[in-house]
Amino acid sequence: MNSLEQAEDLKAFERRLTEYIHCLQPATGRWRMLLIVVSVCTATGAWNWLIDPETQKVSFFTSLWNHPFFTISCITLIGLFFAGIHKRVVAPSIIAARCRTVLAEYNMSCDDTGKLILKPRPHVQ
Amino acid sequence: MMRTQCLLGLRTFVAFAAKLWSFFIYLLRRQIRTVIQYQTVRYDILPLSPLSRNRLAQVKRKILVLDLDETLIHSHHDGVLRPTVRPGTPPDFILKVVIDKHPVRFFVHKRPHVDFFLEVVSQWYELVVFTASMEIYGSAVADKLDNSRSILKRRYYRQHCTLELGSYIKDLSVVHSDLSSIVILDNSPGAYRSHPDNAIPIKSWFSDPSDTALLNLLPMLDALRFTADVRSVLSRNLHQHRLW
Numbered sequence: 327m328n329s330l331e332q333a334e335d336l337k338a339f340e341r342r343l344t345e346y347i348h349c350l351q352p353a354t355g356r357w358r359m360l361l362i363v364v365s366v367c368t369a370t371g372a373w374n375w376l377i378d379p380e381t382q383k384v385s386f387f388t389s390l391w392n393h394p395f396f397t398i399s400c401i402t403l404i405g406l407f408f409a410g411i412h413k414r415v416v417a418p419s420i421i422a423a424r425c426r427t428v429l430a431e432y433n434m435s436c437d438d439t440g441k442l443i444l445k446p447r448p449h450v451q
Numbered sequence: 452m453m454r455t456q457c458l459l460g461l462r463t464f465v466a467f468a469a470k471l472w473s474f475f476i477y478l479l480r481r482q483i484r485t486v487i488q489y490q491t492v493r494y495d496i497l498p499l500s501p502l503s504r505n506r507l508a509q510v511k512r513k514i515l516v517l518d519l520d521e522t523l524i525h526s527h528h529d530g531v532l533r534p535t536v537r538p539g540t541p542p543d544f545i546l547k548v549v550i551d552k553h554p555v556r557f558f559v560h561k562r563p564h565v566d567f568f569l570e571v572v573s574q575w576y577e578l579v580v581f582t583a584s585m586e587i588y589g590s591a592v593a594d595k596l597d598n599s600r601s602i603l604k605r606r607y608y609r610q611h612c613t614l615e616l617g618s619y620i621k622d623l624s625v626v627h628s629d630l631s632s633i634v635i636l637d638n639s640p641g642a643y644r645s646h647p648d649n650a651i652p653i654k655s656w657f658s659d660p661s662d663t664a665l666l667n668l669l670p671m672l673d674a675l676r677f678t679a680d681v682r683s684v685l686s687r688n689l690h691q692h693r694l695w
Contacts, residue, residue, distance in 0.1 A: 335683035338506050342499075342674035349497040410490030417492045424667040431652060432687040448689070 336442065343425060343440035350418045357414040361406065368403050371396030480540075483660065493567060494669040496574070503677060510679045514627050515576035515672070516635040517603075518642065519592050520584060521655040523569075523665075526559040526592070540658065546591045559592060562656045566598070568665040573602035575676050579626055581607040581635070583619035583642065612642075620644050631680040636668070640690060648686040 375381055375396045381389040390397045413420060422438045429435055435443040499507065517523060526546075542558035549555070572578065582589040586608040597603040607626065612619035618641040627633045635643045636651045643650035651671070654664050678684055 331679060332683040335678035335680060338503070338510075338677035338679075339674045339684055341506075342503055342677050343670060345500050345503060346497055346670060346673065408490070410492070413490060413492045420492050421494070421670055424663075425670045427667050428651075428671040431689060432684060433689055434687060444687075447687075 336444075340436075340440070340442040343436060343442070345440075347418050347421055347438075347440040350421065354415060354417050357411060357417075361411055361415055364399055364403050364406060367399035368396070371399050491564075491663060491666065493564070494571060494666060494673070496571065506677050510677065511629075511632045513576050513676055513681060514579055514633045515572055516579045516581045516621070516623065516626060516633065516637075518635075518637040518639075519580060519582040519589060519596075521638045521657065522562070522636060522653055523565050523596060524559050524561055524592060525657050526557045528555050528557045530555070540660075544595050546588070546595070548588050548591060550585070550587065557588065557592075559595070560658065561596075562665060563660060563662050564665045565596065568669070569596060569602060570600075571669060572672055573600070575672065576634070577605075578602050579605040579607065581611070581621050581626065583609055583612050583621070585609055615644075618642075618644075623649060631682065634672075634675065634681050634685070647688060647690060648682045650685065650688070650690070652690060 371393060375389065375393045378389070378393070380392060384392070419438055422436060422440060425436050425440065429442075433445045433447060435445065437443065520526065524543075526542075540560065543561045544559050546557040546559060547554060548557060569578070580589065580593045580603050582592075589608045590606060593603045593606055605626070607621075609619065611625050612621055614620075618639075621635065621637070621642045623630065623633050623635060623643075623646045630646065630649060633649055634651060635646065635649055636653055637643055638653050638655040640650075640652060651668065653668065654662075656662055656664065675681055675684060
């Protein structure tokens with residue numbers, strides 16, 4: 327195996343890593359957007375719920391019933407976390423971290439965009 | 452009188468609550484694996500760029516040799532006094548195998564994400580099972596993992612290994628003569644001792660429900676199929692420096 331072929335192979339290998347991580351970006355952006363929207367909804371809902379003088383007088387569940395916007399957005403937020411949105415918003419870095427874990431075995435690493443980092447061969451003791 | 456009744460009522464309530472709680476915990480334990488698997492970022496198949504598609508057409512389709520025990524599954528049988536898995540974890544399936552005229556029950560636990568892993572890598576590689584266990588057990592496990600998808604058709608067992616210094620070595624040339632397009636995934640380094648430059652090591656798995664080692668491998672395996680010779684990448688390994 328000559329070094330030219332090896333370099334070609336490493337390039338093809340790296341190309342797939344970078345292109346995969348690049349392809350993940352739009353979906354991650356959508357998840358981030360969704361998380362921000364739902365968080366803002368929950369925060370405004372919570373604010374309205376707390377400043378309502380009725381909230382302190384009536385029971386907890388009645389007060390939630392009086393504020394369906396807060397209740398629904400809060401349930402959605404909890405549901406999103408159960409579905410792992412906190413991991414989905416950082417999916418590209420999770421994938422890059424997984425690459426690094428495996429590539430370490432081969433004396434390589436990669437950055438967050440999937441670009442390979444080749445390390446010099448350590449000396450055998 | 453009133454106090455005793457109150458106390459009694461309280462005791463009944465506490466007992467009931469405890470029962471409800473343990474039932475809830477039981478349900479939770481059963482569901483926890485599903486929840487963890489669902490939460491984890493998996494590896495969605497994303498489209499290839501034209502450049503990569505060209506490249507893929509130029510190179511040969513590779514073979515991925517898979518080990519079973521402690522790589523894809525973990526199993527223990529009736530006779531084991533101290534099973535390595537946490538008691539109370541239900542096995543994914545139970546195999547009844549007759550070994551030396553004795554019926555033995557194997558409790559098999561699948562490594563997390565194994566079904567997803569097989570489904571994805573079967574689209575990239577030709578899969579081959581190579582296990583150091585006996586054929587009667589290995590073929591039954593492979594059948595279960597295959598789940599009639601016919602992705603694990605080629606299988607090699609103990610009789611195809613070479614025994615050296617008490618450990619079974621898997622000779623890849625039995626599977627395929629061209630070493631440029633064959634990869635072995637195994638948890639025991641001894642198995643690929645004769646082909647260190649075709650190996651991908653993986654941590655042995657026994658019971659950890661949050662293990663993601665199979666998912667970790669997917670980006671690497673995805674990229675590796677674009678090489679003309681897998682050894683271009685895999686020969687950069689550091690594992691030959693270790694003592695066997």
